[in-house]
Amino acid sequence: MTENTDKSQVMLIVLVVLAVVASIVMLFSSSAAAMKIAVLAALWAAFIGLFLVAKYRRLATEERERSEEKMKSLESQLRAEQAELASEKAIEASAQDTEMLREIRQQLSELRQHLEELSGRDFSYVPTTLTAEASRIRELETATEKAANEQKAEQEVEHPFAEAEIVPESGAKRFDTGSFAAVKLDAPTVEPEEVKEEEPVVTPAAEEPQEDGSHGRRRRDEKQDSISVAELLAQLKKKS
Incomplete structure (x- = not known):
């Protein structure tokens, strides 16, 4: 690359010198042959100059592209290094966190053991x-x-008003005949004791107008002539 550049620079210098010489010959010489040679030298210098300009432009473009690629590669390397550095920091941080978590778990297990010893209970881990x-x-x-x-x-x-449930009684009432004693016909008749009639409780009623004396005497006679049921039974047994 450097050798080609040096050759191009030498050729460019030679062409410039030929162009200058041709210009001087055309100005100060009156010979037609010398003027023709000067014109041809100037044309070749211009042609070779155009060629060299195109070549240098192509070289400049390639160099710019090469520099851009180099910059991109450098940027990619820089990003890779940054990512690697960040990953290393993350790994170190995770390692530190893991170590811290391990220490915390160890302390918690020791604390749980102490609590179990003090309280006598099992504080097992519940998921x-x-x-x-x-x-x-x-x-x-x-x-x-x-x-x-x-x-x-x-x-x-x-x-709001629910119907009352009808609960049947546990047992129906039965007529018990055992409470009555058997009566023997051959046994001597025993007069039944007079049944004392309970005096009914008379509530005081409003005073009624007095009736005739005859009506009051008839009621008293009816009460005196009335006979109790026990007396009727006793009379019937005596007659039989």
Whole structure:
């Protein structure tokens, strides 16, 4: 690359020198042959100059592209190094976090052992899923009970007076004949004791107008002539 550049620069210098010489010859010489040679040298210098300009432009473009690619590669390397550095930092941080978590777990286990020794209870680890499931079951039971209570309250509001249930008696009443003693016909007749009639409780009534004396005497005679049931039975047995 450097050798080609050096050759191009030498050729460019030679062409410039030929062009200058041709210009001087054309100005100060009156020979036609010398003027023709000067013109041809100037044309070749211009042609070779155009060629060199195109070549240098192509080289400049290639160099720019090469530099851009190099910059991109450098940027990619820089990003890779940054990513690697970040990953190393993350690994170090995760390692530190892991170490810290391990120490915390160890301290918690020691604390749990001390609590178990002091309280005499087993503080075993309960998974989070089981705790969530138990809480969910309690919520469902609470919701079901609440819905049942609301439904019961609605039924009570709709039917405030419930019909009383008829409970049948445990046993029907039976007529017991054992309370009556057997009566022997051959046995001597025993007069029954007079049954004392209970005096009815008479409530005081309003005073009625006095009736005629004859009507009052007839009532007293009827009371005197009345006979009790016990006396009738006794008379019948005597006659028999």
